[in-house]
Amino acid sequence: MKGFEKLTRQVAQFCKGVPLALKVLGSSLYVSDEYSHKRNSMIENLIGRMNSLHSLKEDFDSGILGVLRKSLDSGFAGHKELFIDIACFFVGENKDMITIVGDDLYAKYGIATLVNRGLLTVSRETGELKMHQMLQEVGRRGSHEITGLALNMLKVKDQMGWEELETSSVAKMNNLKFLKLNLVKFTGSYENFPKVRFLSWHGCPLQSMPSGLLMSSLVALDMRYGDMEIFEAPTVLHSLKILNLKGCEKLKRLSSLHRFPKLETLMLQDCIQLCHLCKSIRYLTRLSNLYLTECIDIWMASSDKGDQSLLYLPKSLIVLDLSCCDLGYNNDDHVEFHAKSLFNLFLSHNPFEYLPGKIDLKMLRVLYLLSCPKLKSLPCMPSTLVELYVDGCTSLERITFESTRFSLEKFSYEGCSNLSEVQGLxxxxxxxxxxxxxxxxxxxxxxxxxxxxxxxxxxxxxxxxxxxxxxxxxxxxxxxxxxxxx
Known part of the structure; x- marks a missing residue:
């Protein structure tokens, strides 16, 4: 752009040819096009900002880290703490996990700002947070107190072996907000365990949760791939939003769910021995995501006891995953659900001939039915349906809609060799x-x-x-x- 030639050369020289530094610094100097009529004042303002950056050239041994650090300080002060938290602790996590560092609105706005400024990327497919290694280093150097701790025994086993640690070794870390453990074994009491907001303990060897770990400060609890057999909270956890027990193959009972009144996400994928899911789940009015993939024993328990309906699910759900749950001929007795808003339903890899009759589909937005080989027809699909995936449904013959004014946008049907009618298509x-x-x-x-x-x-x-x-x-x-x- 005419008039910015000198400034462009200064920026390029200052960044020493590193594209990442150029991207971040350039975004921090960005001024919206709507002010382009104020060209002269823009140039003066940007030169002034560049001069302030030059004064910190020797802040770090690495000049590039200094560039990135100063850009963060000068252009993103309002989101610096969020940037540091992500850099130190949440790279590789789902973006929804960031709700634990503050209120939802602040987190969403902050993530959008960091993405727009080139400091962060978010995977479209998985929602995973990604950050350049150099930016992570900037975030780690910018933290002046220890608010998070990560310990992966796989990385230190050569130095420490599989040695058990005393709980007292972390008990005095009062400033901890985040604690990430992998295959760690503790001995001692959990009563003085740090009151963190996010506890992630993959491969936890405990068979049940000590009361000291279920602290009132918890917003997210991730106990994936552990030896948990019974999970029950002794008291109400008013702050807990996310509970992840994925891959706890020994888990049999999940009780007292009413003690998590603000729970939004419950992940129970691959809990293959789970046979009791507390019926108070129906009263969790904020629960929006429920994943029960491969929880086959829940339905078997229902059949043995002769229950009329095993699960009454809350109307608040927007994602319900019942894939690989062996829902068969008597699936009407398994689950009852009436959504109050648009929702996504995952029923792939089930042997039913028809959809579960007690799941109300009138608000259905997305439906996955991959590899349901016995499914023969999908009658009266709701007009709200915009995505339908029936790949591998080899017996499927007919799909009809309740209204001719349906809004289907994505339709995948590979391998549906018997499909002869899709109404309206x-x-x-x-x-x-x-x-x-x-x-x-x-x-x-x-x-x-x-x-x-x-x-x-x-x-x-x-x-x-x-x-x-x-x-x-x-x-x-x-x-x-x-x-x-x-």
């Missing part, structure tokens, strides 16, 4: 079933071949299927032939 009809009155005069000859079997070709629905000659119909007002190999 297409319908395959055997020639023998078409009345002569529906065929225009020059197409009457096709009736002579109604008993001939051919290979259908086209997209993934019809390709490679051998049937009698079919007609691809759209509302029967216009018809298109499927080409056939004789």
């Amino acid at each position: 297409f319908k395959l009809v055997p020639i023998a079933n078409i009345d002569n009155t529906h065929l225009v005069q020059h197409m009457q000859w096709i009736k002579e071949y109604e008993e001939h079997e051919v290979e259908l070709v086209g997209d993934e629905i019809t390709k490679g299927i051998y049937r009698k000659i079919q007609v691809l119909s759209r509302n029967f007002s216009q018809m298109h032939f499927i080409r056939a190999h004789t």
Whole structure:
């Protein structure tokens, strides 16, 4: 841009040719286009900001780290603490986990600002937080007190072996907000354990939770892949929002869920022995995400006891994952759910012939039914449905909608070899079933071949299927032939 040539050279020289430093520094000097009419004052302002940066050239032995550090101090002061927390502790975590460092609005706005300024990236697929190693180093050097501690025994086993640690070794760390442990074994009392907001203890060897670990300060508790058999809170945890027990293969009972009134996310994937999930789950009015993938024993317990309905789920859910749960012929007795807002439903890898009848679909937004080989039809899909995934449903024949004004935007159906109708999109009809009155005069000859079997070709629905000659119909007002190999 004309008028900025000198400033551009200064910035490039200052960043010493490092693209990351250039990106971060440039974003901190950014001025919105809406003020472009104030060109002269913009140049003076930016030069002044550059001069202030030059004064800190020797703050660190590494000049580049100094550039990044000063850009953070000068351009992102309002989000510096959030940046440091992410750099030190939350890289690799889901962005939703950041709600534990403050209120939701502050966290969302702060993440958006850091992304826009080139300090942070968020994976679109997984929501994982990512940060350049150099930026992480800046964040770690910018922290003046220990608020988080991470100990991975896999990384220190060569120096320490698998030695057990005394709980007293962390008991006096009163400023800790975050504690991340992996395969750590403690001995001693947990009564004086630090009152952290986020406790992550992967591979925890405890069979039940000591009361000292369930502190009132907890906002997120991540106990993945541990030996937990019974999980029960002795008292109400008013702050807990996230509970992750994924992969606790020995877990049998999860009780007293009413003691987590603010719980938003409950992750129980691969808890293959879980046979008791507290029925008070229905009263968790803030629960929005429930993952029960491969929790097969819950349904078996229901059948043995003859319960009319095992799970009454809260109306607040927006994500419900019941994949790989062996929901079969009697699935109506398994779960009851009536959503109050749009929700996503995951039912992949189940052997049912029809969808669970007590899950109300009228607010359904996204439906995953991957590899449900016995599923034959999907009748009366709601008009709210925008994404449908039925890949590998080899018995599926027909999909219809409750209204002709449906809003389906994404539809995946690879391997659905028997699918012959999707209402509003297409319908395959055997020639023998078409009345002569529906065929225009020059197409009457096709009736002579109604008993001939051919290979259908086209997209993934019809390709490679051998049937009698079919007609691809759209509302029967216009018809298109499927080409056939004789």
